[in-house]
Amino acid sequence: xxxxxxxxxxxxxxxxxxxxxxxxxxxxxxxxxxxxxxxxxxxxxxxxxxxxxxxxxxxxxxxxxxxxxxxxxxxxxxxxxxxxxxxxxxxxxxxxxxxxxxxxxxxxxxxxxxxxxxxxxxxxxxxxxxxxxxxxxxxxxxxxxxxxxxxxxxxxxxxxxxxxxxxxxxxxxxxxxxxxxxxxxxxxxxxxxxxxxxxxxxxxxxxxxxxxxxxxxxxxxxxxxxxxxxxxxxxxxxxxxxxxxxxxxxxxxxxxxxxxxxxxxxx
Numbered sequence: 001x002x003x004x005x006x007x008x009x010x011x012x013x014x015x016x017x018x019x020x021x022x023x024x025x026x027x028x029x030x031x032x033x034x035x036x037x038x039x040x041x042x043x044x045x046x047x048x049x050x051x052x053x054x055x056x057x058x059x060x061x062x063x064x065x066x067x068x069x070x071x072x073x074x075x076x077x078x079x080x081x082x083x084x085x086x087x088x089x090x091x092x093x094x095x096x097x098x099x100x101x102x103x104x105x106x107x108x109x110x111x112x113x114x115x116x117x118x119x120x121x122x123x124x125x126x127x128x129x130x131x132x133x134x135x136x137x138x139x140x141x142x143x144x145x146x147x148x149x150x151x152x153x154x155x156x157x158x159x160x161x162x163x164x165x166x167x168x169x170x171x172x173x174x175x176x177x178x179x180x181x182x183x184x185x186x187x188x189x190x191x192x193x194x195x196x197x198x199x200x201x202x203x204x205x206x207x208x209x210x211x212x213x214x215x216x217x218x219x220x221x222x223x224x225x226x227x228x229x230x231x232x233x234x235x236x237x238x239x240x241x242x243x244x245x246x247x248x249x250x251x252x253x254x255x256x257x258x259x260x261x262x263x264x265x266x267x
Contacts, residue, residue: 004204004213008220011036014043015106018222020188025224029153029247030186031110032222037061037100044097051113051152052090053122053145055243059104063088065096068119072101075124079105079241080194084127084142085158089151091115107190109145111153111247122149137264139167147253155185155246155253161200164236170264171203171229172255174246182256185248187225189232191217191240198238204230207258229258 008017015035022028031050035043037059054063058081060074065088073086090096092113098106128143145156161167177184191200196219205212206228215223223230234240246253257265 004224004226005215005217006222006224007218008034015041017220020222020224025186025226027186027226029111030188030245032188032190032245033108034190034220034222035104035106035108037098037104037106039100039102041104042097042099044095046095047090047092047110047113049092049112050110051092051117051154052096053109053151053154053156054088054090054096054098055107055109055144055156056086057105057107057243059106060101061104061106062099062101063096065090065094065119070121073121074102074104077102079192080239082160084124084129085144086124087122087144087156089117089120089122089145091117091119094119107243109154109156109245113152116152117150133169136165137167137169138162138165147251151251153247153251155244155251157244159242159244161232161234161240161242163234163239165234167232167234167240167242169231170261171205171231171258173227173229173258174253174255175227176256177249179250179252179254181254183248183250183252183254185246185253187230187244187246189223189225189230190243191219191221191223192242193219194239194241199235200238200240201233201235202230204228
């Protein structure tokens with residue numbers, strides 16, 4: 001089994017079905033956790049030394065943290081509904097509680113934080129929607145927590161790739177601290193497929209091929225990208241969704257295309 005592929009497990013007492021930590025990934029920044037909660041189920045946690053972005057992928061919930069309370073938030077009942085999600089940004093050093101009002105799919109994204117930002121609600125109208133690429137390279141973007149919005153280190157984005165299309169393509173990487181040419185960002189991909197029995201492929205590889213893995217991705221899997229290029233392909237008949245979480249020493253997303261394939265986007 002690939003060391004870069006994390007498969008979902010049966011929910012634990014708090015509905016957690018998968019988790020990536022810096023310790024389990026062997027890196028320094030990105031954390032990702034996925035909860036699937038039944039209506040009425042509650043979870044309680046704290047952010048510790050890390051900033052968090054709670055993304056309500058599907059379902060509605062009450063979220064509280066300190067004196068803040070956001071009631072009945074949630075924009076969609078299925079991740080493939082074409083509307084952006086609700087999300088909650090939390091700084092380090094706070095407790096939080098989530099109460100599911102419906103079946104809830106909750107992503108918990110985290111990175112080291114300095115406490116420079118206050119807790120806040122992110123609503124669908126604040127999330128920029130765009131389309132990248134053309135033809136069989138078309139995909140649709142929801143910028144949940146982009147560079148233009150305040151955070152210490154986290155970057156969070158949703159991507160919808162239509163069936164049969166490519167995404168994160170041409171292959172690009174962001175594993176070298178060489179601004180303004182390239183930034184160093186670790187990344188996770190949380191994948192969902194529609195219909196759920198489908199599959200996709202993701203390749204993670206470096207220029208020297210010291211890392212070169214092609215992964216078969218099924219519904220609910222996470223792919224870890226510690227370094228290298230990381231293109232994705234959705235199989236015919238199956239739409240692909242993924243949630244990207246990125247973080248690194250500097251909160252800048254600057255990537256370099258694989259020189260062998262950069263001709264596709266060069267003038």
